[in-house]
Amino acid sequence: MQNALALEFEQRRNPHPLSPSERAAILDDPGFGTNFTDHMAVATWTQADGWHDSAVVPYGPFAIDPATAVLHYAQEVFEGLKAYRHPDGSVWLFRADRNADRFARSAARLALPVLAPADFLGSIEGLVAADLDWVPSGGEKSLYLRPFMFASEAFLGVRAAHRVTYCCIASPAGSYFASGVKPVKIWISTTYTRAASGGTGAAKCGGNYAASLIAQQEAAEHGCDQVMFADAAEHTWLEELGGMNVYLITTDGELITPELTGSILEGVTRDSILTLASEWGLNPVERRISVAETLDGLRSGRISEVFACGTAAVITPIASLHNDEGDVVVGSGEAGEVTSALRTALMDIQYGRAEDRHNWLRQIA
């Protein structure tokens, strides 16, 4: 059921916010995903009444009945985006309409009710307005926003829940890399896959992440930082990392990313890079690319750089690829020149240091 009227996210202020000095200490060195602001946005959906009870409320735990459906059947979706403070103090979102639309598509795939994109954006604006002092400034810092929705009905029958909770929390984030951008080692798993045709790979849902954790452990056992998944049917075609899309750069200026086949998540960062590529004199190519072609290209030198991309870490250079047959170093094993330039170009737009030619930014404060 879709409500015709926009939801209101009225502020119910936290009577016990952190003190300015406590907050300043966190913003000084926020880390990632461990500190949360004073408020959260919430809304409830029921089959009978649609979306209602929306508000910005003090941050705090949910009371969860042990029979709550999400704990048993994982009916849940989420998003991840950031609020950036510009040098003049204003606060902006980057392509948040894309996150709003993807949240709606993810929800539909998981048989969850759709939250109208305007309400998704309204919840974020309401939350950031309440916690404006939590948006850090400078460097590579931001306020990471985590909207999510889950089956909150207490019922063990297997069907789409009749009660659903939406929430958005916010967490100040520092530079993803504590000491400069560090290229990562990638394990290409042939034991595990993350998503199959007809499955949930194109939806941003917790279940995909749960399925990827064991492969992440396999990567760690091989001395790698992250895992690269291949397609489920043939274990032949490159797909993506557990939470980031992937790009290859060739010496003749092609910027190649696996095409969206239904089992790859359509990243906002991936799409932004496709758009920026031509401005950089690179030729963006979306196509199937096999693991074998990738390894051969690295050995012959035709592929000069490889990187992963996503909102949290922006662009992460890949130092080497590893599989059962051995290792291949990417270029010199250091962050590639084009990779570094793309990372800077994208962040310059997000932080207001470069012109926003594509109208990607939306001011919220």
Ligand SMILES: *Cc1c(COP(=O)(O)O)cnc(C)c1O
């Ligand atoms: C979120 C996510 C990405 C990156 O998407 P962005 O919109 O760029 O942050 C890539 N792959 C998976 C599986 C993801 O969940």
